[in-house]
Every structure is written in structure tokens, then in C-alpha cells.
Amino acid sequence: xxxxxxxxxxxxxxxxxxxxxxxxxxxxxxxxxxxxxxxxxxxxxxxxxxxxxxxxxxxxxxxxxxxxxxxxxxxxxxxxxxxxxxxxxxxxxxxxxxxxxxxxxxxxxxxxxxxxxxxxxxxxxxxxxxxxxxxxxxxxxxxxxxxxxxxxxxxxxxxxxxxxxxxxxxxxxxxxxxxxxxxxxxxxxxxxxxxxxxxxxxxxxxxxxxxxxxxxxxxxxxxxxxxxxxxxxxxxxxxxxxxxxxxxxxxxxxxxxxxxxxxxxxxxxxxxxxxxxxxxxxx
Amino acid sequence: xxxxxxxxxxxxxxxxxxxxxxxxxxxxxxxxxxxxxxxxxxxxxxxxxxxxxxxxxxxxxxxxxxxxxxxxxxxxxxxxxxxxxxxxxxxxxxxxxxxxxxxxxxxxxxxxxxxxxxxxxxxxxxxxxxxxxxxxxxxxxxxxxxxxxxxx
Amino acid sequence: xxxxxxxxxxxxxxxxxxxxxxxxxxxxxxxxxxxxxxxxxxxxxxxxxxxxxxxxxxxxxxxxxxxxxxxxxxxxxxxxxxxxxxxxxxxxxxxxxxxxxxxxxxxxxxxxxxxxxxxxxxxxxxxxxxxxxxxxxxxxxxxxxxxxxxxxxxxxxxxxxxxxxxxxxxxxxxxxxxxxxxxxxxxxxxxxxxxxxxxxxxxxxxxxxxxxxxxxxxxxxxxxxxxxxxxxxxxxxxxxxxxxxxxxxxxxxxxxxxxxxxxxxxxxxxxxxxxxxxxxxxxxxxxxxxxxxxxxxxxxxxxxxxxxxxxxxxxxxxxxxxxxxxxxxxxxxxxxxxxxxxxxxxxxxxxxxxxxxxxxxxxxxxxxxxxxxx
Numbered sequence: 001x002x003x004x005x006x007x008x009x010x011x012x013x014x015x016x017x018x019x020x021x022x023x024x025x026x027x028x029x030x031x032x033x034x035x036x037x038x039x040x041x042x043x044x045x046x047x048x049x050x051x052x053x054x055x056x057x058x059x060x061x062x063x064x065x066x067x068x069x070x071x072x073x074x075x076x077x078x079x080x081x082x083x084x085x086x087x088x089x090x091x092x093x094x095x096x097x098x099x100x101x102x103x104x105x106x107x108x109x110x111x112x113x114x115x116x117x118x119x120x121x122x123x124x125x126x127x128x129x130x131x132x133x134x135x136x137x138x139x140x141x142x143x144x145x146x147x148x149x150x151x152x153x154x155x156x157x158x159x160x161x162x163x164x165x166x167x168x169x170x171x172x173x174x175x176x177x178x179x180x181x182x183x184x185x186x187x188x189x190x191x192x193x194x195x196x197x198x199x200x201x202x203x204x205x206x207x208x209x210x211x212x213x214x215x216x217x218x219x220x221x222x223x224x225x226x227x228x229x230x231x232x233x234x235x236x237x238x239x240x241x242x243x244x245x246x247x248x249x250x251x252x253x254x255x256x257x258x259x260x261x262x263x264x265x266x267x268x269x270x271x272x273x274x275x276x277x278x279x280x281x282x283x
Numbered sequence: 284x285x286x287x288x289x290x291x292x293x294x295x296x297x298x299x300x301x302x303x304x305x306x307x308x309x310x311x312x313x314x315x316x317x318x319x320x321x322x323x324x325x326x327x328x329x330x331x332x333x334x335x336x337x338x339x340x341x342x343x344x345x346x347x348x349x350x351x352x353x354x355x356x357x358x359x360x361x362x363x364x365x366x367x368x369x370x371x372x373x374x375x376x377x378x379x380x381x382x383x384x385x386x387x388x389x390x391x392x393x394x395x396x397x398x399x400x401x402x403x404x405x406x407x408x409x410x411x412x413x414x415x416x417x418x419x420x421x422x423x424x425x426x427x428x429x430x431x432x433x434x435x
Numbered sequence: 436x437x438x439x440x441x442x443x444x445x446x447x448x449x450x451x452x453x454x455x456x457x458x459x460x461x462x463x464x465x466x467x468x469x470x471x472x473x474x475x476x477x478x479x480x481x482x483x484x485x486x487x488x489x490x491x492x493x494x495x496x497x498x499x500x501x502x503x504x505x506x507x508x509x510x511x512x513x514x515x516x517x518x519x520x521x522x523x524x525x526x527x528x529x530x531x532x533x534x535x536x537x538x539x540x541x542x543x544x545x546x547x548x549x550x551x552x553x554x555x556x557x558x559x560x561x562x563x564x565x566x567x568x569x570x571x572x573x574x575x576x577x578x579x580x581x582x583x584x585x586x587x588x589x590x591x592x593x594x595x596x597x598x599x600x601x602x603x604x605x606x607x608x609x610x611x612x613x614x615x616x617x618x619x620x621x622x623x624x625x626x627x628x629x630x631x632x633x634x635x636x637x638x639x640x641x642x643x644x645x646x647x648x649x650x651x652x653x654x655x656x657x658x659x660x661x662x663x664x665x666x667x668x669x670x671x672x673x674x675x676x677x678x679x680x681x682x683x684x685x686x687x688x689x690x691x692x693x694x695x696x697x698x699x700x701x702x703x704x705x706x707x708x709x710x711x712x713x714x715x716x717x718x719x720x721x722x723x724x725x726x727x728x729x730x731x732x733x734x735x736x737x738x739x740x741x742x743x744x745x746x747x748x749x750x751x752x753x754x755x756x757x758x759x760x761x762x763x764x765x766x767x768x769x770x771x772x773x774x775x776x777x778x779x780x781x782x783x784x785x786x787x788x789x790x791x792x793x794x795x796x797x798x799x800x801x802x803x804x805x806x807x808x809x
Contacts, residue, residue, distance in 0.1 A: 013579040015529045015734070016543040056532050056539070057723030057730040083748045098539035100532070125431035155431040182426050184353050189381050192342065192353040194425040197418075201358065216430045222421075244746050246719045246734075249576035253716030253737070254744060256766065258689075259773035264575065280689045282758035 014249050017054050017100030022093045023075050028161055031082045032126065033091040034066065036075040037099055043076045045069055047133035048108025048240060048268045052248040053078065054100025055089035062245040062263070063090070064130035065104060070140060076101065079129035079161070105248040106267050109134040109238055114210035118146040120202060120232070122223045124153050124195050124215025128161045130240055130267075131214050135169070142174055149176040149202040153195025153219070156181050157188045176202055195219060199226040206231030214240040221278060224271055237271040258283045287312050290387060294335045295360045296411055304404050311393035317341075317380035323363060324374045330366035331391045339384025344377045354426075355419065356381065365416060367391035443650040444624075444631045444657050450508070451482045453591070453619075456647050457552040462589055465521055466554030467514070472500055474514040476521070479554060486511065493600040493673070493784065495793030505625045509555060512599030513783050517712035518560055521551050522584045523567060529580075529719070531731040544731075546583030556592045556617065558610030559602075559781040563712030564590075565616055569775045570715050589640060592617035596625075596664045600673035601784030603797055607678055609781040612665040613637075619645060622661035633661040674784060676797040677804065678768075682778075684804055685769040689761065693802050698757035700792050705738035707786035707794075708763065713771075713779050716744070739763050764796060 024036035045051075050064040061084075067077030080091040093099055111134060119138055123131050138148060150169065154160045160179065170177045178198040180191035191198070195215070209232050213223050220239050227237055243255035243262040250264035258277045260266065277283055288309040291297060297305055315334070317323055323334060323341055334341075340358045344351050354376065357363055363386070366374050372391065398405030445453070457464050458480065466479045469486045479485065491511040492499045503510050528544040556564075568585065571578035595604075595611035604610030613620045618641030622633040633653050636642040653661075708714040718737035723730035737744060739762050745752035753759045771779030780796070787795045 013529070013543045013546075014576045015579075015732075017530075017541055019539045019541055021539075054732075056534055057721060057727045059721045060719060060732070081748075098534055100541060155429065159431060180356075182429065182431070186351045186353075188353070191340070191356045191358075193355040194422045194430075196425065197355070197422050218425070218428060219430045222425060242747055243752065244744065246717065246737075250574055251571065251576060251578055251715070252718070252734075253739065254718075256762070256770070258765070259770045261774065282753045282755060283689065283762075 014102065015247065017052070017060075017102045020076065020099050020101045022095050022097045022099060024095060025093065028079060029159055031091075032079060032161065033082070034077060034079045035090070035093060035099070036067075036077050037101065038075050039101065042072045043101075043104070044072065045076075045104035045133075046108040047111060047137055048130055049104035049106050050130075050248070050267060051076070051078065051101050051103030051105065052245070053080075053090055054102075055086055055093065056098060056100060058089040059086040060100070060102075060246075061086040061090065062105075062248055063087075064240075064267075066129040066132045068136040069133050070136065079126070079132075081126050102248060106263055107265065109212050109240075109268050111137050114138070115144045116146065116208075117236075118204035118209040119148045120199075120204055120209055120211040120227065121148075121150045122195065122199070122211060122213045122215075122227070123151070124219035124223065125155065125159065126161060127213075127215030127219070127240070128152055131212060132162065132165075134212055139169070139172070139175065146208065147176065147204050148174065149178070149204055151178050151195060151198040151202055153180045153182070153198065153215075155183065157184055157190070178202060194222075196222050196226040199223070199230055209236060211237045213237060217242070217278075224275070234271040234275055238268050239271055239274055240267045241269060241274070242267070287314065287387070290314070290337070291335075294337070294387065296335050296362055300407055300411075304407060307397055307401075307404065308389070308394065311390040311397065312387050313390075315386050315388040317384045317386070319380055319382045321380050323378035323380060323384075323386075326374050326376050328374050330364060330372045330374050332388045333364035333367045333391060333394070334362065334378075335387040335389070336361050336363060337385045337387065339386075340381045341384055342379050342381050344379060346377060355422065362415060365412065367394075368412065442633055442635045442653040442658060442661075443645065443648075444633050444653045445648055445650045447482060447508070447630050447632075449648050449650060450485075450621075450632065452648050453644070454479065454482065454554070456644055457554075457589060457591075460644075462550050462552035464552045464554050466591075467509070467511075469500075473498065474500070474511055476514075476516040476518065476553075476555075482508070485509075485555075490597065491599065493602075493788045495601065495787050495795050496790055497600075497793070498788050506630060507596065507623055507625050509593045509595075509621070509623050510597055510625075512595065512597060512602055513557055513560065513785060515710050515785065515789055517710065517783075517785070518553050518556060518564060519567060519712055519715075521553065522564065522588065523571070523578075523581055523715060525736045526733055527580050527735075528731055528733045531729065533729050535728070543579075546579045548587070549584065550587040550589070551584065552589040552591065554591045556590050556613075557595055557783075558592070558613045559604045559607070559783040560712055561590070561592055561613055561616040562607075562609040562781040563783070566713045566771075566775070566777055566779060566781070567715055569777060574775075589644070590617045590619075592620040592637075594620060594622040594661070594665050595668045596623055598668045598671045598673055599784055599788075601787040601795075602672050603674040603676050603782040603784060605669050605672050605782070606674075606676040606797075607778065607780060607782035610665075611668040617641070622664055624657065624660050624664070626660065631657070633657050674782075674787065674795070674797045676782070676800050678778070678780075681800055682769045682772045684800070684807070685765045688803050688807075689765070691803050691806065693799065693806070694757045694761045696802075697760050697794060697799055698755065700794055701756050701760045702791060703740045703756050703759060704791060705740040706789045706791060708738040708740060709736065710785040710789045711767075712781065712783060712785070713767070714738070718743075739766070760794075764799060767796070768800070 246252035255262035
């Protein structure tokens with residue numbers, strides 16, 4: 001008897017997106033929007049994870065989740081800067097429009113390691129968006145942590161992301177919030193200076209601190225250096241990396257930095273692992 | 284006088300300095316306060332003081348026609364003024380209090396004189412000034428990079 | 436089981452029977468054939484489509500076909516193609532989407548039920564397939580298209596009777612004799628006017644197919660001759676690379692001046708990545724109709740030598756050729772170990788042969804090595 005053709009075993013294809021629908025679109029800054037996406041099923045994620053979002057007919061981009069992991073009923077929330085064709089199309093989706101979602105992917109911010117420690121959250125520019133789920137989680141379990149400081153820098157006062165929420169957080173007495181801008185005009189009464197200048201101003205015990213850093217790569221490099229100068233070891237710092245991603249699941253090769261895939265091994269890395277990779281130019 | 288000595292000694296800028304020196308330095312010190320909006324000094328004026336902030340915030344600014352550019356703001360525990368260290372001892376920018384600011388003002392000529400008399404004191408002061416100046420230089424470089432701009 | 440290792444010999448016509456049986460069982464048989472002055476992998480139906488009596492001469496940046504003085508069917512080494520073009524094709528549609536005002540559907544492109552019989556797979560290529568298996572099948576996410584093709588493939592391996600000018604499988608411990616991962620393995624014996632093949636089965640599928648072939652038991656003399664074939668090949672490798680510590684060697688030489696030197700020669704043309712049997716990188720692209728109602732996503736082979744490859748908002752992470760060559764070579768020989776627990780290089784030599792300027796990975800390793808105190 002001849003061997004018959006075996007039917008291929010079909011495995012769910014991780015490259016195929018689920019369909020969601022835009023529930024809400026809010027303009028955060030001149031070129032930044034926050035989209036709330038309605039999914040058919042509850043969408044669980046961890047702070048710092050990202051999704052691959054598809055604007056049908058245009059393409060796909062890796063976008064971090066900026067919503068509250070404890071409130072899945074709110075919908076799936078992403079904050080997107082309009083910088084390229086895909087992010088432009090994504091950020092211009094209107095309520096009722098369809099969007100493709102794959103994820104959540106990647107290793108996010110480890111929150112549990114910060115229990116009983118002081119917490120420093122160092123954000124630059126749009127880097128506050130991937131940190132927001134972590135901030136929600138830390139604030140909702142505030143008693144588990146020592147001092148909590150949020151240090152946030154942006155380009156100008158009009159580039160400060162989530163300003164209303166920053167004001168809300170500032171009203172809490174249990175969070176030390178410092179905000180600075182790189183350049184300003186006279187109508188700004190807040191701090192001026194790069195975000196690294198905030199590190200010496202925050203109150204925390206460097207030996208018992210976990211730091212979470214997100215922003216442009218140069219900002220993170222100098223931010224980590226400022227934390228190190230203050231005595232925070234690399235082993236206690238977590239940074240979130242951005243690289244070109246086509247698959248999000250370690251199969252396309254694009255996001256490699258030396259030994260790691262940012263999508264699979266990150267995007268959040270502990271700095272003792274990341275720093276040797278970052279110290280090699282163009283790795 | 285004893286109060287000033289204590290205030291000088293407790294300011295983070297002088298952390299770890301020998302009592303002998305802080306007592307000496309306190310002789311050049313006085314307490315000052317600036318209301319919100321009040322200028323601490325103006326660009327081009329003689330740099331005859333330097334300030335150790337105790338509370339409040341001060342903006343370092345450069346005025347150009349029709350706009351005022353704030354380079355940096357400094358706050359509690361930080362210092363304002365480095366031009367008193369190098370000739371011709373004139374301020375390179377404006378300093379304006381953004382809120383009620385209390386500070387220790389140091390008489391520059393007095394301080395320079397004490398440093399000339401005792402170079403060890405001068406060296407102790409330099410060791411405290413240089414890191415701050417380097418940090419501020421570095422911060423200015425980062426500002427120039429415009430890390431949040433189009434090429435980040 | 437002793438029967439697992441029973442070897443037989445078949446005649447040249449027996450190979451035709453093998454192709455016929457595979458075709459009858461629903462396999463699309465692909466194997467080496469002559470095209471565009473090269474030996475490439477394509478559909479074959481008849482034994483005489485194999486490059487009988489041809490061989491190839493390979494060196495850095497050089498590939499030339501030549502006649503042999505016998506009628507050997509496998510008397511050459513590997514050409515510009517590798518089997519990844521069947522298991523991990525250059526273009527693969529992933530899904531199609533359709534949108535209307537009140538519905539949007541995404542339909543996964545089915546993993547093709549196409550069943551390939553890969554005919555004439557070399558030892559280095561079996562290792563390359565095993566390496567891609569690690570990437571696509573053994574990580575946290577499985578590539579469904581690769582899996583469907585891989586699960587259904589039938590592999591007819593060939594032990595190499597000739598070493599190419601750019602071959603270094605002995606250094607990489609990947610050949611020239613196949614060890615596992617095949618359904619059937621052939622060793623071609625051309626001697627004293629006789630042309631036969633020693634055949635070994637490596638799987639139940641292989642044994643089942645073998646049962647239907649006209650064959651003779653292999654004598655100990657046949658087996659001895661088959662062993663000598665690969666021994667001779669192993670002794671005549673065109674290239675070599677000291678590979679036992681190359682992972683560490685490259686990892687500690689990321690700022691070596693040799694990267695600048697190779698960058699002066701490298702054209703960033705991406706040939707090495709296209710011909711490499713383990714390179715797996717892809718990009719994705721979107722196609723849509725004019726009305727924007729239907730769209731589809733495909734993936735396409737990509738290369739770490741392009742500027743777009745590492746583009747993030749603001750520019751490319753690896754904007755220099757130096758960085759891109761370093762990425763490719765250190766990935767193959769060093770960081771692949773960190774990522775997949777194996778080397779990413781099998782010593783097939785394609786990247787050397789098909790480099791338009793003849794950059795030689797073995798020479799680059801040797802140059803970096805020689806600069807270190809021994």
C-alpha cells in the first residue's frame with residue numbers, strides 16, 4: 001500500500017493579526033495620539049509589553065501598550081507618534097475603524113523586583129507611554145514600595161505627554177514627581193534642563209532602588225549614567241529598547257543587538273546585560 | 284554668626300569639608316532672599332557673589348530680542364554662579380528667581396582672598412565646583428543634541 | 436535495530452524508480468539541474484535532468500561549470516541555490532484581509548500542503564536545515580508555513596564525492612558524510628565502468644520507499660568504497676576554519692580593525708545572505724487594492740546588508756558597511772550560539788563563491804585570529 005500524503009498539521013499562525021476596532025482617539029500632542037481599541041476577547045498584558053499593530057493596506061508597526069493592565073475593560077490602549085507611513089495611518093484611525101493586533105509580545109518591566117525598594121521611573125519624551133502601565137501598577141500597589149519618584153523630561157512644555165495625568169499624580173503625596181524640559185520660553189515656570197539633571201534632585205536610597213528607564217536611546221544612556229553616578233547598580237536598572245521589528249516573535253531577524261533579539265529577549269533589559277551591547281557602536 | 288556657620292556647613296555643596304574651612308568661609312557669607320520674579324543678577328554685571336540655594340528655584344536665562352531663553356533651572360541644595368571664579372568676573376547670563384528663593388550669598392572677593400591665602404582651601408572649593416561645571420557642560424551638550432527631536 | 440542500517444546498492448535506473456515512486460506518492464521532486472550555467476535546484480522528473488558529467492570549479496568570487504571525464508550525477512558541490520528556497524521560500528503570503536463598513540476579516544493564508552522531495556541534499560545542507568528548524572520550529576513561536584513544508588518533506592541526501600574550492604564542512608563538523616536527518620542517503624560509486632549508488636535509509640519513510648526500489652544488498656566492498664568516497668572528499672577541502680573557539684574570538688574582537696578593512700571591499704550587495712542556507716531574515720510588505728477594501732501581507736527574504744534592515748525612526752542603527760558585515764559574520768559564527776545554541780555556519784562556502792569581490796569568511800576569521808597573541 002502506498003503511503004498517503006499526510007495532511008499538514010496546521011498550527012495557529014502567529015503572524016496573523018486579530019481584528020480590533022477603534023473605540024476612541026485622543027490627541028495627546030501635536031503629533032501624538034492615543035488609541036483605545038476594542039477587542040472581541042479580553043486582552044491581558046504585562047507593563048512594558050508591546051503589540052504589532054496593523055493599519056490594513058498600509059503595514060504593521062511595533063507599538064508599546066500604554067494602558068492600565070488592571071483595567072482590561074478600558075480597552076487596549078496605545079500611544080502613537082506620527083513619524084512614518086505606518087504610524088501615520090495608525091494614528092489617524094478614527095472611532096469605528098478596524099485595526100489588526102498581534103501580541104502582546106516581549107518581556108516587560110519586572111515590577112515584583114521593586115517590592116520593598118525605592119522606585120525611580122525615568123522617562124524621556126514619548127518614553128513615558130510604555131512606562132505608564134508600570135506607573136499604574138506601582139501606584140495601585142503603592143504600599144509595597146519605598147519611595148517612588150517619577151522623573152520626566154521632554155523637549156518643550158508643549159511636548160509633555162499625559163500632562164493632565166501628571167498633575168493628578170502630582171497631587172498624591174506619596175509620589176515624588178519632577179518634570180523638566182530641554183528648552184522653554186518665559187511662560188514656563190517649571191524646570192529647564194535635561195532629564196538627567198533630575199536624578200540628583202530625587203530622594204531615594206541608591207542601594208535599595210529599582211530604576212525603570214525609557215526614552216530615546218541617548219537619553220537612556222545618559223540617564224543610566226546619572227543613576228549610576230548616584231550609586232544605583234546596573235543590576236537594578238531596567239531599560240526598554242527600540243529596534244526595527246517586522247515580526248515581534250524572533251523570526252525576522254531585524255531587531256538583533258548582538259546576542260539578543262529585542263522583541264523576544266526584551267524590549268526591557270536589565271542594564272548589566274544591555275550595557276555591554278550598547279557600548280559597541282552600531283552593534 | 285553661629286547660625287550662618289551652621290547653615291554653610293550643612294549645605295550639601297560643602298559636605299565633608301573641614302570645620303576649619305567652613306568657619307572661614309562663613310565669614311564671607313550672608314543670608315539673602317529673592318521674591319518670585321526678582322533677578323538674582325543680570326548678564327554683564329560684576330560677578331561679585333555666588334549663591335548656595337537653600338530653597339526655591341532660580342532660572343538661568345539669556346535674553347534675545349523678543350524672547351527669553353531659559354538654559355537651566357536650579358533648585359534647593361544647588362548653586363548659582365561660576366563667573367566669580369574667573370576674570371573678568373562678570374555674569375554670563377541672567378539669573379531670575381522663579382519662586383520665593385532663600386540662599387546663602389558668598390562675597391566673591393572675600394572668598395577669592397581666602398583661597399589665595401590658603402591654596403588648600405582653594406583646592407577644596409575647586410573639587411566641589413568642577414564636577415558641577417562639568418555636569419552642566421555635559422547637560423548643555425545633551426540639550427544641543429535635541430534627543431527628543433526629529434532625529435531621535 | 437540491525438535492520439535500520441541495512442544498506443543496498445541501486446543502479447542508475449534505480450534512481451529513476453526512486454524519482455517515480457516519490458512523484459507517485461505525491462511529492463514534488465526537486466533536485467540539482469543545469470540552468471544559466473549553474474547547477475541549481477528545480478523540479479526534476481527524469482534522471483537525465485540531473486547534471487550528469489558536470490562538475491563545478493569554485494573559488495572566492497568564482498563559479499564555473501566544467502565537464503567531468505565520467506558520467507557522475509553528483510560530481511559537483513553546492514550551487515547558488517539552497518533548499519531554503521523550498522522550505523522557507525523567498526516570498527510567502529501570510530494573510531489576506533477584507534474590510535467593509537461593518538466588518539473586517541483576516542484570513543490566514545493556508546500553510547501550503549505542498550510536499551517536497553528534496554533530492555540530492557548534501558551533509559552541510561542537512562545541517563543548514565537542522566539550523567533553520569531551530570529557528571522556525573524550536574523557539575517560543577513556530578513558523579506555520581515552514582512547519583508544514585518541513586513536516587512533509589522527504590529528504591534524499593547525497594554524500595559528497597568531491598570537495599569544492601570553497602568548501603570547509605570538515606572544519607564546521609557538518610560533512611562531507613551525512614549522519615542523520617535524511618530519509619534516504621546515497622553514495623555515488625563510479626568505478627571501473629560501473630555506476631552504482633549505495634543507499635542507506637534513515638527513517639521509516641525512507642525504508643518504506645526503499646522497499647519499492649530494484650536493488651541489491653550492498654557488499655562489504657561497496658560499503659568500504661562508499662566510506663572511501665567521503666574520506667577522500669574530507670581530505671581535499673578547499674578551505675578550512677578553526678572553529679572551536681570562533682564564537683569567543685569574534686565576541687572579543689567587535690572593534691577589530693579588520694572590520695574596517697573588509698568594509699572597504701564589501702559592496703553590501705547581500706549576495707552572501709541570499710545564498711546562505713541558514714540566513715532566515717525576512718521583511719514584510721503590504722499590498723492593497725486601490726479602494727483599500729482588500730489587502731494582504733507577505734514576507735520576503737531580507738538581508739542585514741540593507742540600510743532599511745535596521746532602520747528606526749531617525750536612521751539606521753547599522754549605517755556603515757563595517758557594522759553590517761560585522762553583524763552578518765558575528766551572527767553566523769558567534770551570536771547564533773547565544774540565540775539558538777548552534778553555529779549559524781555550516782561551511783558550505785557559498786558566501787565565498789558568490790561574493791562578487793571574493794570576501795572569504797575563513798580568511799576574515801584567520802586575519803582576526805592572527806592578530807591575537809597566540
